[in-house]
Amino acid sequence: MGLRLQTKATALLFLGVLGLMACGSSSPEGHEMPDAAGLDLANASRNYAMKCAMCHGEDGKPVLATAPDLRTSNMTVEERVAIIAYGKGTMPPHRNTLDMPSIRGLAVYLDKFTD
Numbered sequence: 001m002g003l004r005l006q007t008k009a010t011a012l013l014f015l016g017v018l019g020l021m022a023c024g025s026s027s028p029e030g031h032e033m034p035d036a037a038g039l040d041l042a043n044a045s046r047n048y049a050m051k052c053a054m055c056h057g058e059d060g061k062p063v064l065a066t067a068p069d070l071r072t073s074n075m076t077v078e079e080r081v082a083i084i085a086y087g088k089g090t091m092p093p094h095r096n097t098l099d100m101p102s103i104r105g106l107a108v109y110l111d112k113f114t115d
């Protein structure tokens with residue numbers, strides 16, 4: 001009886017340690033998981049801050065006079081993907097500096113400004 005209890009306790013302890021290890025590997029610094037649509041919006045947020053905010057502003061409110069206000073833009077996600085990838089006028093193309101999943105991620109991320 002005593003031995004069985006001890007075995008059980010050891011097994012529980014072992015599971016506990018496994019659980020801790022699993023938690024440890026999903027630390028905030030760990031790799032961000034893409035959301036259900038396969039988009040990495042945390043990555044999009046970083047890209048926006050580094051590559052878009054200097055013209056379009058942190059929250060879509062333009063810094064550059066000629067940049068459209070992304071809060072009132074009514075482009076579809078597909079149209080955004082096209083303009084982000086290929087550029088237009090002073091809007092620079094990003095197809096050589098961002099991969100397609102990142103461009104798509106940004107196009108979806110912009111929805112956050114139009115809410």
Ligand code: HEC
Pocket residue numbers: 047048051052053054055056064066067068070072073074075080083084088089090091092094106107110
């Ligand atoms: C150098 C400044 C600049 C940067 C950097 C820039 N844009 Fe633009 N963006 C513009 C300008 C200017 C336009 C308007 C282009 C036109 O219609 O002639 C524009 C247009 C757009 C549009 C179309 C909006 C509409 O409704 O017409 C989207 C979407 C957009 N930019 C997203 C982005 C994203 C995402 C990034 C970062 C990857 C980015 N832009 C980086 C200047 C910039």
